[in-house]
Amino acid sequence: MAYHHGTLRAALIQAALDLLDENGPDRLSVREAARRAGVSPGAPFRHFADRGALMNAVAAVVLDDFRQHQRRTLAEIADRPAMWAFGLGFVRYATRHPHRFELIRGTIYSGAPPEELRPHVDAVEELAAAAIATGQDAGELRPGDPAIVHLAGHALVYGLSQMIVDGFVPAERAEALAARVLDTFGMGVAEFKGD
Template structure:
């Protein structure tokens, strides 16, 4: 059997980086972060083991490109969650974060390592800035509508981020039962979210 990889049509016209990134994301979803290797990505893409290094300096550079694609998908997911929910946008945004982690635990693991650390790759800053601006807009609109209490939007955003990040981590780590994770997430957000809603307007059960 001939195992020599055959480069697919179109890769000589600038689409190989995209194909490699797509293959790496597919591998991440299937097997987890530790199993994403440049060699296996090359094999899946149908190119020689050395071909990816013409576009990505190393495995970390490839993973950074994967994170960029995940963040693009995550942003659209979040905006759709807000648009489809009739309740407060801040709650929908937070619940969307948790639901994404539940459905894509390996992606969450990679985002955690690349985004929630002491250093963020410069290639991701524009994408992260867009997500941050979207969240800030939601917070400001919520404050103006009286849904959220007044205060620095950055602090309100950090409080919300800490809640959904910690909750997502507990779910992905298996601390919370996966079959109940989404229901528990809703209950926790409704309970802890009382710290940032406008208490004067909140009507409890």
């Protein structure tokens, strides 16, 4: 992939994204991204201070892609509760893009995300919050603290996605199993009264 004048940053991010999809985040190197973009090994450092800065730029692209994927999923599965569709979309994305999921896991779930990723994380969180609010307003989710519902749902789909990516759950059965798990979770949230 050769770049045109003024597009080096975008070319490097695309090359790094391609490398991520092929090999995972641990094997993504600035040198190889530069080679694929058709520039010298030192050229990326005009735009990225180090490998971490390039990885954060790739993570921003992945988070935006994930958000768009979730929006499409919510529109496609409009006949199910929004929280259910959001959960299935999460599992689908992780299954179809295991290396992207690995990058998100390492960047976002390993503690506080880097400040430059905060707007991208917030955009995904806002979409999830809207799905929860929609479900609560429609009576599909019990009333209560939306943050707790979000944490419970997030833990469920994150854990399930990790099990699929790790091979504990067969990838070819992932979507059908995810749908059943989400149905079970939904019944529990809707019917369990608690204290």
